[in-house]
Structure formats: C-alpha cells, structure tokens
Amino acid sequence: MLIAISFNLEAGAKQISHRTSSLLESGGALGFALTGLAAVFLGGNYLANRGAGFPLGQAGDFFSAGAIWIITVFVGIKVASTVTTLFYNLIEKEQADGNVKQTNT
Numbered sequence: 001m002l003i004a005i006s007f008n009l010e011a012g013a014k015q016i017s018h019r020t021s022s023l024l025e026s027g028g029a030l031g032f033a034l035t036g037l038a039a040v041f042l043g044g045n046y047l048a049n050r051g052a053g054f055p056l057g058q059a060g061d062f063f064s065a066g067a068i069w070i071i072t073v074f075v076g077i078k079v080a081s082t083v084t085t086l087f088y089n090l091i092e093k094e095q096a097d098g099n100v101k102q103t104n105t
Contacts, residue, residue, distance in 0.1 A: 021084045028078030035070050047071065 036047040044051040047067075054066035063069065 016084060018085070018088055021081045021088070024077055024081035025085060028074045028076075028081060031074035032071060032078065035067055035074065039067065 039048040039051075039054070040046055042048075042053045044053065048054075049066040049068060050056055056066045057064035
C-alpha cells in the first residue's frame with residue numbers, strides 16, 4: 001500500500017496483485033477454520049488448545065502456546081490481505097469516479 005501511495009497504483013499492484021491478496025484473504029480464513037476443526041477432531045472444542053491435546057511447551061519456549069501461534073498467523077494473514085483488498089477497491093472506485101488524479105512518475 002505504501003508503494004501505491006508513494007508512486008502509483010500500478011506500481012503497488014506489481015508488488016501484490018489483487019488476485020493474490022484475495023487468495024491470501026481466503027487462505028487465512030480457511031487456515032483459521034481448519035485449525036479450529038483440528039481441535040474438534042482431536043476431541044476438544046472448536047479452537048481448543050490444551051483441551052484438544054495440542055502440545056504445549058515449557059513457559060518461555062518459542063512454541064509454548066500450542067495452537068495459539070498458528071491461529072495468530074492465520075488471523076494476521078486474513079487481516080493484512082483484507083486491508084490491502086479494501087485499499088485497492090477504494091482507490092479503484094475513486095479513480096473510476098474521477099476523484100483521484102493519476103500520476104506517472
């Protein structure tokens with residue numbers, strides 16, 4: 001988004017396309033849902049952590065939170081790609097309405 005703001009929309013779209021952003025958005029949501037279903041198949045509640053049997057490490061270890069870090073990664077992918085998709089949709093609508101001047105640098 002910063003490249004698109006600094007230079008132009010086409011330069012930003014070369015970094016991450018609209019299609020890629022949409023795929024990441026769907027993948028983040030799917031990964032989140034599948035992590036929750038994995039807990040159900042392991043015998044716990046949806047998105048259960050220790051109750052479903054996800055391995056917990058020792059406090060202070062990098063992977064000490066069971067499935068929490070996996071859930072956080074998928075939520076981060078979903079949020080980042082949604083913000084990117086919204087940004088491009090808003091800019092494209094403004095350009096179509098003629099409210100944004102296209103600059104070539």
